[in-house]
Each structure stands twice: as C-alpha cells, then as structure tokens.
Amino acid sequence: MRSTGLIEAPLATVGAALRHTRTAETGLAGLGVRARRLTSADSLLVPGDELAFRIAGLTLTTRVVRADVDGLSSVLVSGPLSRLQHDTVLAQVGPRTLLTDSVRWTSPLGPLGRIGDVALGRRLVLGVQAARIRAVRALAEAWADREVVVGTAIVRGGRLLAQQRSYPASHAGQWELPGGRVEPGEDEDEAVVRECREELGVEVRPTGRLGTDVPLDNGMLLRVHTGELTGPEEPAAVEHREVRWVNAAELPALDWLETDRVLLHSLRALLS
Numbered sequence: 153m154r155s156t157g158l159i160e161a162p163l164a165t166v167g168a169a170l171r172h173t174r175t176a177e178t179g180l181a182g183l184g185v186r187a188r189r190l191t192s193a194d195s196l197l198v199p200g201d202e203l204a205f206r207i208a209g210l211t212l213t214t215r216v217v218r219a220d221v222d223g224l225s226s227v228l229v230s231g232p233l234s235r236l237q238h239d240t241v242l243a244q245v246g247p248r249t250l251l252t253d254s255v256r257w258t259s260p261l262g263p264l265g266r267i268g269d270v271a272l273g274r275r276l277v278l279g280v281q282a283a284r285i286r287a288v289r290a291l292a293e294a295w296a297d298r299e300v301v302v303g304t305a306i307v308r309g310g311r312l313l314a315q316q317r318s319y320p321a322s323h324a325g326q327w328e329l330p331g332g333r334v335e336p337g338e339d340e341d342e343a344v345v346r347e348c349r350e351e352l353g354v355e356v357r358p359t360g361r362l363g364t365d366v367p368l369d370n371g372m373l374l375r376v377h378t379g380e381l382t383g384p385e386e387p388a389a390v391e392h393r394e395v396r397w398v399n400a401a402e403l404p405a406l407d408w409l410e411t412d413r414v415l416l417h418s419l420r421a422l423l424s
C-alpha cells in the first residue's frame with residue numbers, strides 16, 4: 153500500500169520529523185493505535201530502535217533498520233503477521249519534500265487472511281499512512297523556520313574531527329562537531345567556513361550535507377554539513393578543551409552531546 157504527501161520543508165527537516173518519536177506515538181493515537189518506543193530514550197529514532205504498536209488488542213513490534221536523510225525503514229520483529237516491511241522515502245522537489253510511504257505485509261492465514269487484509273488491513277494501513285503524513289507535515293513545517301546551527305563533519309584518512317567542549321559546566325567535557333549558529337546575512341556554507349576558522353584555525357571547503365536535522369532544546373535546528381581541509385594548518389583547540397581525530401570504532405566511545413548521538417550512525421557511515 154502506498155501513500156504520498158508533499159511537505160513545505162527541506163528534506164533534512166522532513167527527515168527529522170519522520171524520525172521523531174512523537175510522529176509514531178501521537179500521529180496514530182486518533183486511529184486507536186497505541187505506539188510505544190521500547191529501546192533508546194532519544195527523541196529521534198535510530199537504527200536498532202524497536203516500537204510496539206497496540207491495535208485492536210493485538211501487539212506488533214517493529215525494528216528501525218534505516219533512519220537517514222532519504223527516509224526511514226522498519227521491519228517486523230513479532231506480531232500477528234508473517235512479514236511486514238515499512239519504507240518511507242523522501243525526495244527534494246524544489247523547496248518542498250515529497251514523502252512516499254509504502255507498507256508491504258504478508259498475512260499468515262492464507263486465503264482467509266487475504267480476505268481480512270482487504271476488509272480491515274488495507275483500510276487501517278491507509279488511515280495510518282495518512283495520520284503519519286499529517287504528523288510529519290505538522291512537525292516539519294513548524295521546524296522549517298527555526299534558526300540553524302551548523303555542525304561540520306571533517307574527515308581525513310578515515311577519521312572524523314571531534315572537539316571537546318570546555319563550557320558551559322553542564323556540557324564541559326562532552327564532544328561535538330565544529331560549528332555554531334548561522335549569523336544574519338550568512339548562508340550555511342559561509343557559517344561552516346567561519347566557524348571552522350574561529351574554532352579550529354583551519355580553512356575548510358564545504359562538500360555536502362549529512363543526516364537529518366536534529367531539533368535542539370533551545371528551539372534551533374542542528375544541521376550537519378561535510379567539509380574538507382584545504383590548507384596546510386592542523387586543527388587546534390582554540391575555544392575547546394581538545395580536538396581529536398576518531399575512527400569508526402572510536403566514535404561511539406566518546407561522550408557526545410546528547411543531540412549528536414542520534415547522528416552517530418550517519419557519521420559512522422561516512423567513515424566506512
């Protein structure tokens with residue numbers, strides 16, 4: 153079953169809304185479907201997260217297998233179906249984002265199950281898809297006007313540059329990506345170049361984007377760009393406690409800011 157929706161927000165912002173736990177939980181409440189996250193407590197879903205859905209007295213559990221800027225996929229872990237595959241694919245269409253949601257499932261009951269599919273399953277799935285698209289649209293369109301904080305993923309020789317905060321006390325010692333607020337009159341690439349100069353004393357060329365946006369508690373959106381060093385300077389900790397090049401295996405061991413943890417799978421993919 154396939155449903156589509158056009159959303160007035162950039163791809164990375166729609167990707168974040170799609171990953172937001174609230175989309176799964178409250179988006180479906182109106183249909184009598186109760187959704188509950190079973191694994192991590194982060195606000196954005198990450199691969200490996202499991203969700204339990206209660207529908208008409210039955211429980212169905214799914215696991216997220218992909219959560220990236222181009223969409224979200226999950227598969228059945230347990231429940232009264234023999235197979236379930238849910239894929240949401242996102243594509244940028246000018247300033248908007250096209251969302252295509254497909255659900256494929258196999259009923260375990262043979263011909264009898266197929267009758268049930270037509271009578272109940274299809275109507276329910278269409279309702280669920282419409283509710284999800286409404287929930288994603290509401291969040292993404294509300295977030296689209298937020299101020300942006302750029303983060304920069306600089307990679308060299310299979311290692312990512314991470315920096316350790318020295319302030320405020322609540323975050324001192326935690327790791328983040330170089331970056332900061334986009335200032336008035338500046339675009340995101342310019343902010344990446346300026347922040348890397350100020351924080352690391354290096355020249356960086358922005359090369360693209362990574363992962364979905366991440367909503368911050370301060371009402372802003374964290375948006376990660378990729379970049380490469382173009383000059384001979386070595387990155388130095390100007391305002392930070394330390395800078396470090398980390399490989400894919402070392403990545404999860406650092407004490408990252410909570411917001412950055414939901415991007416680790418995208419950063420790891422960049423290193424491999």
Ligand SMILES: Nc1nc2c([nH]c(=O)n2[C@H]2C[C@H](O)[C@@H](COP(=O)(O)OP(=O)(O)OP(=O)(O)O)O2)c(=O)[nH]1
Nearest residue numbers: 301303328329330331332333368370374409411412
């Ligand atoms: N630079 C950066 N900021 C991040 C990351 N993750 C994350 O939540 N943030 C947050 C921390 C801050 O609230 C905000 C970044 O703002 P900023 O770098 O201008 O730093 P700040 O608020 O401490 O302000 P300032 O005094 O340095 O100007 O975004 C990240 O990976 N890199």
